Amino acid sequence: MANFHIYAWKQRKLGDCFSERAERPDKGELISVTINSGVIKSSDLDRKDNSSKDKSNYKKVEINDIAYNSMRMWQGASGVSAYSGILSPAYTVLIPNEGVSPLFFSYQFKLEKMLDLFRVNSQGLTSDTWNLKYPLIKNIEVFIPTLAEQQAIGEFFKQLDDTIAFHQRELEKYQQLKQVLLDQLFV
Incomplete structure (x- = not known):
């Protein structure tokens, strides 16, 4: 691995690195986010399709976006998308800004210290209700x-x-x- 100069890493808010994708098309291939496999096609999952018939509230995801389960981000339910499609409204979709490698962040978001940051910044009374939407995640600071x-x-x-x-x-x-x-x- 190359010799990286960690002292040159800069502290940034995630909101400086990503914006939230707001488009809500009602058509597209259904995509899911898992803890172990990241972003995958829902058709590749070995489970019943529980998605709503009305997809008007579903969120658009594009290749190289980072998608995450807002209620499971603290458990590592995130990944960089290799697909274009739609996601359940339970997910948040991050668009990488210029100068940001989504692949780099997909690994950073799996670090234990990041998962701890996601947990403490989530809202909710118990782990069953913890939620980390974009207005909360955008204020988390990281070194890049x-x-x-x-x-x-x-x-x-x-x-x-x-x-x-x-x-x-x-x-x-x-x-x-x-x-x-x-x-x-x-x-």
Whole structure:
């Protein structure tokens, strides 16, 4: 990894880095946000479609937006979108401003210290009702490097994730092979 100059990182409010997407189209592919997989197509989820038939209140999401579950942000339910579509009104959609790498922030938003910041800045009496809408998240302060450093850091962690996913698939293949061989051996 490149030699980054953390002392040169600047403190910024998230509202200086992102604006909220307000468009509400009533048509588009349904997108979801998960804690483990980030932003995915709802059709890829292995669960029943509970979405409302009336999509007029649904929010637009575009490629490279960051979408998050307003009631689960403190648990890491966020991610950078690889899709254009629509999201439930329970989500918030952030548009990256110029000079902002959404991939960098998608990783920063998963850090334990960020999750703690999201938790303490959420409104609500209990964890079941904690909510972090844009007017609250925009005031949270973070340290960010230059755009070039953001991009390099984001790409580094994406390559690491891709390598982990590749080896996970290989591991699953070997586990399946082992099971087949065991089944054949002990007939």
